[in-house]
Amino acid sequence: xxxxxxxxxxxLGLTAxxxxxxxxxxxxxxxxxxxxxxxxxxxxxxxxxGGFSFEGPLGTWDTQQLQRGYQVYKEVxxxxxxxxxxxxxxxxxxxxxxxxVRAEAASWTVPGINQETGEAASRPGxxxxxxxxxxxxxxxxRAANNNAVPPDLSLITKARKDGVNYIYSxxxxxxxxxAEDLAKSPDFETPDGLYFNExxxxxxxxxxxxxxxxxxxxxxxxxxxxxxxxxxxxxFLAWAGEPSLIHRKQMGWFVILxxxxxxxxxxxxxxxxxxELKSKKD
Ligand code: HEC
Numbered sequence: 598x599x600x601x602x603x604x605x606x607x608x609l610g611l612t613a614x615x616x617x618x619x620x621x622x623x624x625x626x627x628x629x630x631x632x633x634x635x636x637x638x639x640x641x642x643x644x645x646x647g648g649f650s651f652e653g654p655l656g657t658w659d660t661q662q663l664q665r666g667y668q669v670y671k672e673v674x675x676x677x678x679x680x681x682x683x684x685x686x687x688x689x690x691x692x693x694x695x696x697x698v699r700a701e702a703a704s705w706t707v708p709g710i711n712q713e714t715g716e717a718a719s720r721p722g723x724x725x726x727x728x729x730x731x732x733x734x735x736x737x738x739r740a741a742n743n744n745a746v747p748p749d750l751s752l753i754t755k756a757r758k759d760g761v762n763y764i765y766s767x768x769x770x771x772x773x774x775x776a777e778d779l780a781k782s783p784d785f786e787t788p789d790g791l792y793f794n795e796x797x798x799x800x801x802x803x804x805x806x807x808x809x810x811x812x813x814x815x816x817x818x819x820x821x822x823x824x825x826x827x828x829x830x831x832x833f834l835a836w837a838g839e840p841s842l843i844h845r846k847q848m849g850w851f852v853i854l855x856x857x858x859x860x861x862x863x864x865x866x867x868x869x870x871x872x873e874l875k876s877k878k879d
Contacts, residue, residue, distance in 0.1 A: 666833025745803030770796035
């Protein structure tokens, strides 16, 4: 009897420790002030209307949207940003056939070598190539961008807090500082060559506004509003950062169902094993 009680208390104790462990850091976070002082200008992230199709436990990729986002990346962002962890063959995820991927890869120019002289040269891309970097190195990237480096975008939705909503907001966050903004920090001024963006962490960003209306002409005829392009390119970048996201969610459901099934089986076999002993006792 005492052993059984001890067991129960040990179990309760352990559960209490685990609950506290998961609760306390969350509460501490909750109690902390939202943003430190130097974020005086930074606005909270906004999300596209209805959110993204891949969010939530039952989310899925919208392949049409990924195709559009890819088009925005190719025609706009790739002039400055690389996507070095993604290969052209990964585009098959969007429903492109092998042939289409080969043709798409060939429309990019990637670094190679001249087979006869061994000197640096360039050649059309192959499905196995990764997306090329627009600059030969960091010095060239800085020289072209007011001394800032456009970061590689492969993992950017993972590298920022609230990644997808942040990228969406950043793309749409170019405004003029209002009098109210300026009152928060009287010394505030946007230096030459930088742009006021109320979602960037230090407000002045070296990237000029990109998604002006009709910046791209969508192959599927969708109207290219800034909001549409921002949502599409963000979905594309979320995919680039974790192509297996949806597969992972589906696997999670499978595992939960399997565990439920296994629990049921274990319960039934326990009942069967003990049935004989129980009937003897009675
Ligand atoms: C003309 C060059 C150029 C183009 C085109 C461009 N960017 Fe940028 N981008 C930059 C530079 C430069 C920075 C670094 C800004 C800084 O550190 O101040 C940057 C930074 C970023 C960042 C990181 C912001 C952060 O939190 O650090 C993201 C995300 C981004 N760009 C997304 C995009 C997307 C998406 C596109 C295409 C729609 C795009 N950029 C097109 C030059 C460009």
